[in-house]
Amino acid sequence: MTRLGVKVGSVSLKSPLILASGTCNFGHELSEYYDLSILGGLSSKGLTIKPRAGNEGVRVAETASGMLNSVGLQNPGVDYFIEHDLDYMRSLNTGVIVNVAGHSFDDYMAMIEKLDPHKDKIDALEINLSCPNVKAGCMSIGTDPAQIREIVSAMRSRTDLPLWIKLTPNVTDIKSMALAAQNAGADAVVLINTLLGMVIDIKTRRPVLRNNTGGYSGPAVKPIAIRMVAECSKVLDIPIIGCGGVMDYKDVLEFMIAGASAVEIGTASLIHPTCPVDITRDLTDYCKSNNIDLSDLTGTLELW
Amino acid sequence: MNKEYSCKVLKREMLTQDTAYLTIDCPEIAQKAIPGQFVNVSCSRFLKRPFGIASTDKENGTFNIGIKIVGGGSGELASIPEGTVINVLGPLGNGFDLSSDSYILVSGGTGVFPINFAYETLRASGKDVTMVQGFRDKSQICLTSDDYIVTTDSGDYGIKGTCIAGLDTIDLKKDQIVCCVGPVPMMKAVGSWAEAKRLKCYISMEQRMACGIGICLVCVCKKKAEQEGVPFEHVRCCKDGPVFEYGEVIL
Incomplete structure (x- = not known):
């Protein structure tokens, strides 16, 4: 393991950098830009039991330092993914994280039953309890500790695969959500998914997004994500994967100091597809010039 | 491997009151581009802006884009000083079938x-x-x-x-x-x-775009579904298009 190597529970990753779900599809397109094997992992587009066309109309709205999306979990369905994309993801020589979404308790269980037989090709399941762009499931589950507990413990009893629970920041107390996931048997939590937002076109007096609201991401949300990682780090025993507005290596360091064991890169890939190459180089230089292993940084934050 | 290029704007002229025409230095894009493809260009706004490639000069290693001013980002690029270096992704998307006579x-x-x-x-x-x-x-x-x-x-x-x-x-x-x-x-x-x-x-096709390379799925066009159980499919304007055969996507 090089100085960038990290562990998320039982999962060893060669780098803390994971491409966030929904910003890398299944890896095919970004492979045209760089060798994805430099990454710690790749989290697939959020998958559902049946294919989803996603939301109609305008799906993106720009802000001063971020963007809102309302894609609405467009995906080819888990069966198609297993047949066409899973082996490809495995061949990339990086961690394979499969993002699991659903509209109901039964959907999530059916997803586990579909994916568990392929556990030799999967490093972890990232359970999406946080997408804000669908009418049922996802965020509506992730804002209720009782439902988080119910769904995570039921998944726990159905698979030995590492369960990383991706949580929504659209809650009053993120710690109670993260603790519910931990107590139900989660292996890690991913903090955070997008924030629910709205952008209005002042000429038409209508929301820019056809779905009215969307998930806000980009550098604007980073301080919120950092705060939530820091808060949860003080109360959790399981590892945290940080996510939200990472644009450069300093952002990665910030997340790790706050308590993250690994860090996801999302919106930055939409602006500069090769940014993980630069971040990897800069993190390597940082470890060298400070003579440390990157994982030593995790949770070194000292509050005033 | 595809790359993001740092390119110098060599020339800027106004074609109409609200349309600029830029000549951009980038031998790789000039060499590779085919008609119908586009580039995604950075400005001071958060997202890049997509523009269809208007011409290439392989000998001088330059290409052109036309910019109609519709908002802040295009307005800024349409008045960019010559000599400015901009980040450009491209050439992107599929071009026209030029095999006929x-x-x-x-x-x-x-x-x-x-x-x-x-x-x-x-x-x-x-x-x-x-x-x-x-x-x-x-x-x-x-x-x-x-x-x-x-x-x-x-x-x-x-x-x-x-x-x-x-x-x-x-x-x-x-x-x-x-x-x-x-x-x-x-x-x-x-x-x-x-x-x-x-x-x-x-x-x-033209849609509001973010990545331009097919990873974010925001710039979709509707297409008649091939799979059962879905009313229609979405295809990506940037990666599956922007050129489609008429009838392929629902207008």
């Missing part, structure tokens, strides 16, 4: 730019091309020539009417391919005109 090219709005590239490329390989340009009025006319059929809605230049009035003046040849880039109503009208004449027709 005879073409009718139709453009309107910012469609004049990718269609200009198609015209130059086809003419350079000695192919038969008829060019039809539809503009709102004389003030919008750019990248034109006396060899083209020009229509204006107002009638203050060329043939009065839409580009269909221009198309109806052409003596059609067998196996001619129509390529049309313009506002959706124009592409609809030209597509159905071509269908009636039994000519193959390609169109190029």
Whole structure:
């Protein structure tokens, strides 16, 4: 393991950098830009039991330092993914994280039953309890500790695969959500998914997004994500994967100091597809010039 | 491997009151680009802005884009000082099928730019091309020539009417391919005109975009579903398009 190597529970990753779900599809397109094997992992587009066309109309709205999306979990369905994309993801020589979404308790269980037989090709399941762009499931589950507990413990009893629970920041107390996931048997939590937002076109007096609201991401949300990682780090025993507005290596360091064991890169890939190459180089230089292993940084934050 | 390039803006000129034309230094893009493809260009805003490639000069290693001012980002790029270095991703997307021997090219709005590239490329390989340009009025006319059929809605230049009035003046040849880039109503009208004449027709779509490389799924177009159980499918404008055969996506 090089100085960038990290562990998320039982999962060893060669780098803390994971491409966030929904910003890398299944890896095919970004492979045209760089060798994805430099990454710690790749989290697939959020998958559902049946294919989803996603939301109609305008799906993106720009802000001063971020963007809102309302894609609405467009995906080819888990069966198609297993047949066409899973082996490809495995061949990339990086961690394979499969993002699991659903509209109901039964959907999530059916997803586990579909994916568990392929556990030799999967490093972890990232359970999406946080997408804000669908009418049922996802965020509506992730804002209720009782439902988080119910769904995570039921998944726990159905698979030995590492369960990383991706949580929504659209809650009053993120710690109670993260603790519910931990107590139900989660292996890690991913903090955070997008924030629910709205952008209005002042000429038409209508929301820019056809779905009215969307998930806000980009550098604007980073301080919120950092705060939530820091808060949860003080109360959790399981590892945290940080996510939200990472644009450069300093952002990665910030997340790790706050308590993250690994860090996801999302919106930055939409602006500069090769940014993980630069971040990897800069993190390597940082470890060298400070003579440390990157994982030593995790949770070194000292509050005033 | 594809790359993001840092490129110098060599020249900026205004074609109309609200449309700029940039000459950008990038030998790789000039070499690789085919008509119908686009580039995603950085400005001070958060997201890049997509522009159809309007021309390439392989010898000098430059390419051109046309920028119609529609908002802050395009406004900034349309007034960019010469010599500024910008980040450019490209060439992106799929281009036109240029394998036939005879073409009718139709453009309107910012469609004049990718269609200009198609015209130059086809003419350079000695192919038969008829060019039809539809503009709102004389003030919008750019990248034109006396060899083209020009229509204006107002009638203050060329043939009065839409580009269909221009198309109806052409003596059609067998196996001619129509390529049309313009506002959706124009592409609809030209597509159905071509269908009636039994000519193959390609169109190029425009959507609000983010990544431009097919990973974020925000710039989708509706397509009739092939799979059962879904009312329609979404295809990515940036990666599966922007060029589609007429009828492939729902306009």
